[in-house]
Amino acid sequence: MGYFPTQLEAPAQPATRLRNFTSAITPTTLANALIGFIFAASGPVAVILAVGTQGGLDEKVLASWIFGSFFINGILTIAACWLYRTPMVFFWTIPGTVLVGPALSHLRFEEVVGAFYATGLLMLLLGFSGWIRRAMAAIPMQIVMGMVAGVFLQFGTGWVQSVIADAWLAGTMTAVFLLLIALPRIGRYLPPLITALVAGLLIILFDQRIAVETAATSNWLSLPSVVTPEFSWQAMFELVVPLTITVLVVQNGQGVAVLHNAGHKAPVNFITAACGLWSMLAAIVGTVSTCLTGPTNALISSSGARTSHFAAGIVVGMLALLFGLFAPAFTKWMLACPPAFIATLAGLAMLKVLQAAFNTAFGGKFQLSALITFLVTVSGISLFNIGAPFWGLVCGFAISWFIEKSDYV
Numbered sequence: 452m453g454y455f456p457t458q459l460e461a462p463a464q465p466a467t468r469l470r471n472f473t474s475a476i477t478p479t480t481l482a483n484a485l486i487g488f489i490f491a492a493s494g495p496v497a498v499i500l501a502v503g504t505q506g507g508l509d510e511k512v513l514a515s516w517i518f519g520s521f522f523i524n525g526i527l528t529i530a531a532c533w534l535y536r537t538p539m540v541f542f543w544t545i546p547g548t549v550l551v552g553p554a555l556s557h558l559r560f561e562e563v564v565g566a567f568y569a570t571g572l573l574m575l576l577l578g579f580s581g582w583i584r585r586a587m588a589a590i591p592m593q594i595v596m597g598m599v600a601g602v603f604l605q606f607g608t609g610w611v612q613s614v615i616a617d618a619w620l621a622g623t624m625t626a627v628f629l630l631l632i633a634l635p636r637i638g639r640y641l642p643p644l645i646t647a648l649v650a651g652l653l654i655i656l657f658d659q660r661i662a663v664e665t666a667a668t669s670n671w672l673s674l675p676s677v678v679t680p681e682f683s684w685q686a687m688f689e690l691v692v693p694l695t696i697t698v699l700v701v702q703n704g705q706g707v708a709v710l711h712n713a714g715h716k717a718p719v720n721f722i723t724a725a726c727g728l729w730s731m732l733a734a735i736v737g738t739v740s741t742c743l744t745g746p747t748n749a750l751i752s753s754s755g756a757r758t759s760h761f762a763a764g765i766v767v768g769m770l771a772l773l774f775g776l777f778a779p780a781f782t783k784w785m786l787a788c789p790p791a792f793i794a795t796l797a798g799l800a801m802l803k804v805l806q807a808a809f810n811t812a813f814g815g816k817f818q819l820s821a822l823i824t825f826l827v828t829v830s831g832i833s834l835f836n837i838g839a840p841f842w843g844l845v846c847g848f849a850i851s852w853f854i855e856k857s858d859y860v
Contacts, residue, residue: 578724693841
């Protein structure tokens with residue numbers, strides 16, 4: 452494959468043929484793909500809607516964001532799985548989405564989108580340089596996860612507040628979720644988050660708390676909005692570094708580990724460069740940066756023959772294309788639901804991630820640095836109109852260099 456850039460890993464040899472894909476399609480492959488896709492289309496989408504509505508984005512912009520998250524990233528997923536014959540599902544960065552929330556309180560959306568472009572360019576350069584492994588190894592994961600825990604905390608507290616405010620809806624969804632976690636044998640066939648989503652929808656429909664006319668008045672097919680970026684130093688300082696670290700260290704790091712544990716060798720340089728290029732493509736319609744997803748890749752590679760996992764990734768990509776085309780209808784339905792439904796779904800989706808963030812941040816080295824990062828991030832401070840997550844990382848790295856330098860050994 453002489454035409455392939457030298458720093459990027461060579462694709463699978465011999466090249467994937469249609470018969471490789473069709474022969475890998477089994478009932479297990481399809482079931483894993485469906486579960487993985489439904490997971491991505493439930494709680495994580497609720498995070499986009501929660502962040503977007505809090506940031507004042509209208510329904511059309513949110514539908515365009517969701518279109519890019521699924522349709523554009525679905526194309527990359529299909530291409531990457533086919534090219535490397537490895538399960539690589541790409542979606543959008545959830546921690547990065549949460550980072551955008553505070554920024555929208557003082558930045559124009561066009562400025563935020565400008566930061567998406569800059570983040571994509573930086574990742575593209577890192578991918579082609581071949582430096583990404585050394586860069587990831589040099590950044591203490593504990594400090595990064597301290598920042599992640601800080602930005603995710605609002606979803607945990609929002610979920611608790613929803614249970615108090617709407618006990619019938621949020622309380623039932625929570626009870627179903629926790630019950631299925633407590634009964635893992637049943638939870639294997641009824642995924643807790645997806646079942647909680649279904650339970651919430653049944654309550655909403657039973658109580659007639661959503662207008663039936665919503666579907667009829669929806670614009671069913673996507674007509675994404677092209678967002679003209681604005682490049683401001685404020686947005687660059689506040690978002691580019693946290694977004695890049697979040698995608699490469701938190702999201703891609705988790706995704707690569709998932710693939711490694713399932714017996715797959717992940718092409719790290721290709722993944723980094725692809726996330727960079729596709730982040731710039733997705734930014735055209737106002738979508739946050741692309742990443743290699745951890746949970747969905749874990750679901751599609753959880754069972755079945757290892758050689759068939761790539762086919763599950765391709766099926767997820769196909770479902771993402773279809774979902775993206777109907778993003779306006781789905782967005783309208785979700786926004787018509789009670790606020791407690793969105794808050795609970797987003798909160799439950801973030802519980803495991805929040806738990807993992809705390810465990811990583813405070814379970815080993817750099818504990819003081821991680822704590823400072825967490826506290827600064829949670830404080831919500833804004834200096835020079837630059838938000839708290841950026842300053843959390845700055846303070847955390849400064850403390851690590853001056854006080855916990857021995858932890859770098």
